[in-house]
Amino acid sequence: MSTLPPLEVIVARSAGTCFGVEAAIRLADSVRKPILGPLVHNPKVVNDLASKGIPIFERYADLDALEGVSEVVITAHGYPKELKEALKARGIQFYDATCPVLLKWVYRKIQRFEADGYRVILIGNPNHAEIIASRSYGTDIHVVYSPEDVEQLPDNLGKTVAICQTTITREKFQKLVDLIREKKYPDLKAVDTRCKPVKNQQEAVEMLAQWVDAMLIVGGFNSSNTTNLANIARKYLPERTYHIDSPALIQPEWLEGVRHLGIGAGTSTPREQIEEVKQRVAELYPGPVLFRVNDAEEEDLVGVDNSEI
Numbered sequence: 552m553s554t555l556p557p558l559e560v561i562v563a564r565s566a567g568t569c570f571g572v573e574a575a576i577r578l579a580d581s582v583r584k585p586i587l588g589p590l591v592h593n594p595k596v597v598n599d600l601a602s603k604g605i606p607i608f609e610r611y612a613d614l615d616a617l618e619g620v621s622e623v624v625i626t627a628h629g630y631p632k633e634l635k636e637a638l639k640a641r642g643i644q645f646y647d648a649t650c651p652v653l654l655k656w657v658y659r660k661i662q663r664f665e666a667d668g669y670r671v672i673l674i675g676n677p678n679h680a681e682i683i684a685s686r687s688y689g690t691d692i693h694v695v696y697s698p699e700d701v702e703q704l705p706d707n708l709g710k711t712v713a714i715c716q717t718t719i720t721r722e723k724f725q726k727l728v729d730l731i732r733e734k735k736y737p738d739l740k741a742v743d744t745r746c747k748p749v750k751n752q753q754e755a756v757e758m759l760a761q762w763v764d765a766m767l768i769v770g771g772f773n774s775s776n777t778t779n780l781a782n783i784a785r786k787y788l789p790e791r792t793y794h795i796d797s798p799a800l801i802q803p804e805w806l807e808g809v810r811h812l813g814i815g816a817g818t819s820t821p822r823e824q825i826e827e828v829k830q831r832v833a834e835l836y837p838g839p840v841l842f843r844v845n846d847a848e849e850e851d852l853v854g855v856d857n858s859e860i
């Protein structure tokens with residue numbers, strides 16, 4: 552009989568797929584049309600769809616490569632406006648799996664601020680699909696992701712407002728806003744447009760990482776919000792935070808000396824993958840494993856944070 556003390560495993564409140572990702576998967580699975588890019592940033596989800604015979608094209612496929620294709624699915628991160636128009640011009644119908652948060656809050660916010668005379672500064676990764684799409688909904692948006700980008704901003708832009716990528720960390724958004732105010736526009740208005748599922752997950756991982764001995768963060772390596780969760784956990788557990796995209800990556804030595812193990816997962820990580828990770832932990836730990844029930848209260852999941860900073 553094992554003399555090891557039990558390992559207590561706690562899954563972070565709100566871990567796993569958000570409503571936007573779930574809706575995108577439901578849509579793609581029901582229509583079974585070619586998808587333009589990874590539907591969401593999780594290899595398991597993409598592979599599951601591909602294994603059902605759904606063709607998956609490059610995100611920004613050369614339109615000539617779509618010869619013979621009459622219907623496509625647009626991914627959850629959205630597509631630039633011009634590209635949607637180009638698809639329409641070719642007679643290609645699309646099923647739009649763009650997350651409602653982007654359609655209803657982010658794109659509209661950009662358009663409303665511009666209508667009110669603001670120049671919009673979008674804080675996020677310029678190479679990320681969400682930012683590429685979002686900036687197309689404004690007329691002349693500046694994207695900032697580093698202190699060097701701040702230096703490149705013009706000196707006089709008039710009334711300015713900063714909004715952010717839905718998956719960025721509050722810390723990074725705040726730092727860049729502070730820097731822009733200091734170096735360029737002291738009166739910059741800034742509105743936190745992280746979506747509620749991301750905000751909830753970031754706060755949950757931040758709390759959990761402060762009292763467990765190790766954290767597993769589950770989700771695609773190409774997932775921006777999962778990577779951010781891992782970075783948040785690393786602030787408290789620099790040596791014992793493990794970002795994995797498959798339960799097979801868990802090493803037995805990661806559990807050595809661990810009494811409390813936290814699990815966080817990005818908004819594109821299916822809940823069944825979290826269950827597989829729990830199962831793998833139970834197989835690898837040589838003593839008893841206790842799973843703590845997630846007894847969180849219902850959370851507000853709709854829209855974006857919207858607080859001004």
Ligand code: SF4
Pocket residue numbers: 569570571572627650651652653717718746747748749776818
């Ligand atoms: S993470 Fe947020 S913006 Fe992205 S799909 Fe989920 S709810 Fe939508």
